[in-house]
Amino acid sequence: MKSSIGKNVTLTLYGESHGPAIGIIIDGLPAGIAIDHDFILNKLEKRKAKGKISTQRHEADEFKIISGVFNGFTCGTPLHIMIENTSTRSHDYHPELIRPSHADYVAHMKYHGFEDYRGGGHFSGRLTAPIVAAGAIALDILKKKGILIGTHIAQCQDLKDRNWQDLEKDIETCNSLEFSVLDEKVRQDMIDHIEKTALEKDSVGGILESCILHLPIGIGEPFFHSLESQLSAYLFSIPAVKGVEFGLGFDFVHYKGSEVNDAWQIDHGIISTMSNHNGGINGGISNGMPIIIKTIIKPTASIFKTQHTVNLKTMENDELTLQGRHDPAIFHRARVVVDSMIALALLDLCAEKYGTDWMRL
Amino acid sequence: MKSSIGKNVTLTLYGESHGPAIGIIIDGLPAGIAIDHDFILNKLEKRKAKGKISTQRHEADEFKIISGVFNGFTCGTPLHIMIENTSTRSHDYHPELIRPSHADYVAHMKYHGFEDYRGGGHFSGRLTAPIVAAGAIALDILKKKGILIGTHIAQCQDLKDRNWQDLEKDIETCNSLEFSVLDEKVRQDMIDHIEKTALEKDSVGGILESCILHLPIGIGEPFFHSLESQLSAYLFSIPAVKGVEFGLGFDFVHYKGSEVNDAWQIDHGIISTMSNHNGGINGGISNGMPIIIKTIIKPTASIFKTQHTVNLKTMENDELTLQGRHDPAIFHRARVVVDSMIALALLDLCAEKYGTDWMRL
Amino acid sequence: MKSSIGKNVTLTLYGESHGPAIGIIIDGLPAGIAIDHDFILNKLEKRKAKGKISTQRHEADEFKIISGVFNGFTCGTPLHIMIENTSTRSHDYHPELIRPSHADYVAHMKYHGFEDYRGGGHFSGRLTAPIVAAGAIALDILKKKGILIGTHIAQCQDLKDRNWQDLEKDIETCNSLEFSVLDEKVRQDMIDHIEKTALEKDSVGGILESCILHLPIGIGEPFFHSLESQLSAYLFSIPAVKGVEFGLGFDFVHYKGSEVNDAWQIDHGIISTMSNHNGGINGGISNGMPIIIKTIIKPTASIFKTQHTVNLKTMENDELTLQGRHDPAIFHRARVVVDSMIALALLDLCAEKYGTDWMRL
Amino acid sequence: MKSSIGKNVTLTLYGESHGPAIGIIIDGLPAGIAIDHDFILNKLEKRKAKGKISTQRHEADEFKIISGVFNGFTCGTPLHIMIENTSTRSHDYHPELIRPSHADYVAHMKYHGFEDYRGGGHFSGRLTAPIVAAGAIALDILKKKGILIGTHIAQCQDLKDRNWQDLEKDIETCNSLEFSVLDEKVRQDMIDHIEKTALEKDSVGGILESCILHLPIGIGEPFFHSLESQLSAYLFSIPAVKGVEFGLGFDFVHYKGSEVNDAWQIDHGIISTMSNHNGGINGGISNGMPIIIKTIIKPTASIFKTQHTVNLKTMENDELTLQGRHDPAIFHRARVVVDSMIALALLDLCAEKYGTDWMRL
Numbered sequence A, B, C, D: 001m002k003s004s005i006g007k008n009v010t011l012t013l014y015g016e017s018h019g020p021a022i023g024i025i026i027d028g029l030p031a032g033i034a035i036d037h038d039f040i041l042n043k044l045e046k047r048k049a050k051g052k053i054s055t056q057r058h059e060a061d062e063f064k065i066i067s068g069v070f071n072g073f074t075c076g077t078p079l080h081i082m083i084e085n086t087s088t089r090s091h092d093y094h095p096e097l098i099r100p101s102h103a104d105y106v107a108h109m110k111y112h113g114f115e116d117y118r119g120g121g122h123f124s125g126r127l128t129a130p131i132v133a134a135g136a137i138a139l140d141i142l143k144k145k146g147i148l149i150g151t152h153i154a155q156c157q158d159l160k161d162r163n164w165q166d167l168e169k170d171i172e173t174c175n176s177l178e179f180s181v182l183d184e185k186v187r188q189d190m191i192d193h194i195e196k197t198a199l200e201k202d203s204v205g206g207i208l209e210s211c212i213l214h215l216p217i218g219i220g221e222p223f224f225h226s227l228e229s230q231l232s233a234y235l236f237s238i239p240a241v242k243g244v245e246f247g248l249g250f251d252f253v254h255y256k257g258s259e260v261n262d263a264w265q266i267d268h269g270i271i272s273t274m275s276n277h278n279g280g281i282n283g284g285i286s287n288g289m290p291i292i293i294k295t296i297i298k299p300t301a302s303i304f305k306t307q308h309t310v311n312l313k314t315m316e317n318d319e320l321t322l323q324g325r326h327d328p329a330i331f332h333r334a335r336v337v338v339d340s341m342i343a344l345a346l347l348d349l350c351a352e353k354y355g356t357d358w359m360r361l
Helices: A037-047 A104-110 A118-123 A125-144 A167-176 A184-199 A227-235 A249-254 A331-354 A356-360 B037-047 B104-110 B118-123 B125-144 B167-176 B184-199 B227-235 B249-254 B331-354 B356-360 C037-047 C104-110 C118-123 C125-144 C167-176 C184-199 C227-235 C249-254 C331-354 C356-360 D037-047 D104-110 D118-123 D125-144 D167-176 D184-199 D227-235 D249-254 D331-354 D356-360
Strands: A010-015 A021-027 A063-067 A079-084 A148-156 A206-213 A241-246 A264-267 A270-273 A291-297 A307-311 A316-320 B010-015 B021-027 B063-067 B079-084 B148-156 B206-213 B241-246 B264-267 B270-273 B291-297 B307-311 B316-320 C010-015 C021-027 C063-067 C079-084 C148-156 C206-213 C241-246 C264-267 C270-273 C291-297 C307-311 C316-320 D010-015 D021-027 D063-067 D079-084 D148-156 D206-213 D241-246 D264-267 D270-273 D291-297 D307-311 D316-320
Touching: A010 A125, A010 D010, A010 D021, A010 D063, A010 D079, A021 A125, A021 D010, A021 D063, A037 A125, A037 A331, A063 A125, A063 D010, A063 D021, A079 A125, A079 D010, A104 A118, A118 A125, A125 A148, A125 A331, A148 A167, A148 A184, A148 A331, A167 A206, A206 A331, A206 B249, A227 A241, A227 A291, A227 A331, A227 B227, A227 B241, A241 A249, A241 B227, A241 B249, A249 B206, A249 B241, A249 B249, A249 B291, A264 B307, A264 B316, A291 A331, A291 B249, A307 B264, A316 B264, A331 A356, A331 C356, A356 C331, B010 B125, B010 C010, B010 C021, B010 C063, B010 C079, B021 B125, B021 C010, B021 C063, B037 B125, B037 B331, B063 B125, B063 C010, B063 C021, B079 B125, B079 C010, B104 B118, B118 B125, B125 B148, B125 B331, B148 B167, B148 B184, B148 B331, B167 B206, B206 B331, B227 B241, B227 B291, B227 B331, B241 B249, B291 B331, B331 B356, B331 D356, B356 D331, C010 C125, C021 C125, C037 C125, C037 C331, C063 C125, C079 C125, C104 C118, C118 C125, C125 C148, C125 C331, C148 C167, C148 C184, C148 C331, C167 C206, C206 C331, C206 D249, C227 C241, C227 C291, C227 C331, C227 D227, C227 D241, C241 C249, C241 D227, C241 D249, C249 D206, C249 D241, C249 D249, C249 D291, C264 D307, C264 D316, C291 C331, C291 D249, C307 D264, C316 D264, C331 C356, D010 D125, D021 D125, D037 D125, D037 D331, D063 D125, D079 D125, D104 D118, D118 D125, D125 D148, D125 D331, D148 D167, D148 D184, D148 D331, D167 D206, D206 D331, D227 D241, D227 D291, D227 D331, D241 D249, D291 D331, D331 D356
Parallel strands: none
Antiparallel strands: A010 A021, A021 A079, A063 A079, A148 A206, A206 A291, A241 A291, A241 B241, A264 A270, A307 A316, B010 B021, B021 B079, B063 B079, B148 B206, B206 B291, B241 B291, B264 B270, B307 B316, C010 C021, C021 C079, C063 C079, C148 C206, C206 C291, C241 C291, C241 D241, C264 C270, C307 C316, D010 D021, D021 D079, D063 D079, D148 D206, D206 D291, D241 D291, D264 D270, D307 D316
């Protein structure tokens, strides 16, 4: 269970950046779900590196469904999505020089020197492509159940997007945007800022804010399988995520209970909270309000500035100046990975409550 | 697997606040580990409500070991710790008035009206007592392996503790303190602030900062079982935790890659990072540096101010003025729960790498 | 996950024969299920030692529900059933003399000498009492869903019960009988044979044949979680079970495919098989026919004849003549344990397909 | 977790008989294990259909390692073995006529008519090829640890192989034989019998007897994860297995406790049993003696005789005369599948006790 997650809808991820292929197996989908290739492609497209603000490694990301789909519908057995590796330039990496803030050194130690170091091996961000393909299927299923998920870039350095307003509309906007900032001006400023950072051979990170709309009440368990526990386990699986918070999150420290308790109200028989500081979750369980999640994506570790490092061959201090193709920022690409992880976590939890057949009905 | 967590060292939690008993089962400890009752009591004592800054419900918290220990040593079979409920005043709660920011409403909906509402039932913070008892055993085992864990209260509203300095000594200080603030003056200010908040019938929250020292390199897995995923799943199991971050966490948003990358250095054959912005974790795996985790505990939901709510019987808007025994702050008590959850998560991960027998050798 | 089993309905077993208590936690039952104490007592009664054909250790087996039930209904949280140990005569056992075909020696080696050897410790057949209590709840839930389970003693040495005839009626008969043999004469012969064996200070085993009626089509998964895999994992958890087979089982060796293939037929729109040699399972999945399972319970290992053994203290060959209270046969008591394990396995599998809420609707 | 099994060494199986590929992912192998391609091929070869006693579908079974191996050694990440489907003749099957004793009907019902029916889809015996490839790796690792596994065909109809004699030598013989019968004459008789059965358009089954040698004491857990539970769960995952027994198994019914208890003896400090009726397992845990397992493989369901069936399109009784390529017996091919499943189950259990790094040291 090292590379698998999920009890009812189980994911198994495999592959190395410069091996023959990477992929994911989704197990637990009931038979009879229509698979929308274009929707998967659309999500993969949003994850892809593009323009000046991204790496110049352009993978085709052509996914193949190897099993689990028959005549366009899931057939009830494990669904295997494979993406072949085509654009691999292994000579770009110097395995003896461990890259700062990358997994090179821990991989070397954990795997006793047998790690596939080419292109970051299994630790490559490229592994998020199959996650996005699987996530697209999950997003599609949930959408048909009325559960909407969207993520905008809330902040990059001092640049802040506007807050959510009309949630349903904003989620739709997020999902249609290439660069998911709701405020048009901030969007352009952020793109400019990333381009400028790229020219400085540097990188930046960002805070992503996600919203889940219309999740039924009662999803999540007290304690060990709280909705926060489940969602955070999936979100911290994304490389570069270093923080996850719900509702006010760390801002709770500034307030008193009386300021941030979410009082209850009833209107035409519908119970809701007057505020949503808890981000739609009480006691680890969804309360019917929008689920609000923030995720920090740290600045890309690959920068073109010369950095101090250690040479594993000579075991001496050394310097590293990265060559190759790298992103000055990945948070805008990570956005669909976040959406995917949320959808996959929710699908598992919903299946627990409603059974796996629920997905197809 | 709703109330169980852990693959190699599995925890199962049960009990309701006003039922006969609450408890936890720890499964996976090898035989031959000495159980230190005093150490468990010491940790339970730190979790206990005390003085003006805590609830006036004083439970004896006398734990009994029902199974798994023979002649003072683990005997290899499931270790069951039970705490009987003695001080239960069920009339304090009005189940028809759902408490803001509590689990009353979600429990009512999730359990179709069959929930044990007395004292919060299974959602009571009291359930963290057996977690602390189990955590004490884990902390003790890890300590014998040289792995140290400590947590200080980093912030409560504007009051901030000093940063970590001498980690080993600071951790020891944390573990000896009743109210775990390293700076003596800030400690008293915080206590005063909580007392003042209590008089205002209000509550406050706080940020806890934990440090894990001497964790071996290589703990955690890429992606789904990253060290961050595992730790956050345990930490978000604690009621009132609404955010978890590692290293710089959300502060990463303010920096460029070149400012926060942790460059490598070697000294006398020992490889380490020159900074520790990643909090000791690269690619989801421990890198040998101290693991730094921040956790936000939101202000206690139970306040004595009158709040808006809904009456589930009349299905009308209503008001609630809580009676009974409540804490104006719980973060200082939650501190040992955080330590416990970290220790239990790490024990599980270490057992995966080294086998369960490792714990006793 | 050493002492836990089940994905949706999870069992966790704990306790030692001569410790303060033994028990089980059932996690995953939805709220709102009526708990029938008398039905549980009835099943525990059937498991109890009685008359000349059983041990003279008479435990009260008074179970207490510690959590998870409120006002007579499940409240959705872990259901903990505890049975206190009252009749413990620890001096009956000589831990230095390892009992043949018992777990004394493996426990000694596995637990490095720290095992609780008193009364067999965790290996005691007594641990099946909480399993039966949990099983009673599962049997009750399934029965309300129309799924019936019954087990008769098919064979003890040369004595063979008649085959199943009217399945629904036979299952009812089994469940009402103290000693579950359908043929009245064979029943008395078997009881006489056990009594005679007891006088000879010896023991016998038996084959139990179980039938599951009205299990919906489609339960079980291909390969790793086949219905046979799941059921056998639960059944082999019962001490003394050394074989499990489905349908014809090992007798398949005597036949050709044309003799034992189960041809399909349709009658008034209902598809069924003309024979049931596969015991209601094709490709690991229930096919709508009765599920037929055979389980062998070996002769009780505790006999009063003097046996060769090794003295762990002197590390020399020695002899052992058991004293104390032992059963000359346990298969008639194991019958309700088998029913319980089957019901618990099925509940888990049904919850996977239909969701946990299915149980209460 | 429908198509995955194993806690420490996790298998995930995917693929349909006539889809692009089938495969397996093994997760949990430590880095640094040499992968012996020839050994894997050797095992796949033994599983292959050959001669007159097997189907005429001849797959190349050319496996590709897609991930997890770098420069000939495991690199610590999920090891993905893929076998492309090349010889698919989809027109051989008439999906509207459900084949007796096959999974056609249950698949149709479970998957709501969306099943991939071509060549049995996911239920095809072909899926055992990747299991054998994974099993070969497990067998190789265990062998280097001194743990030997071998299986002979104990019985086919009235033809019985001789009993085990020199276990170490017999296991070696089994592993070198194409048709694993120890007695040369019985071997030829059995092959003749299968050929004769084939001419009669019929099929036969057989009993396989496996032996595990030098498994350390202490593997397996009491109750739910007993060695019998674990092994049987894996063995019943093999299509056509309808019974599993340990030691005397169902034959225990014929004996008294005094006849079949395994008395202990000590010789030069080594404790062993004087007999091995329990097949090396006491209380669910290995006791150091050879583990003896019997598995029944039922007669192949695919026979060329005309059979009664139902037409799913017309929903009327009909007849089926199979065309295509089928085996008159599969137990001789299933033998390496049994070896593989045993090895994979043991690897998981050993990793639990010793940690995953144990495999490479």
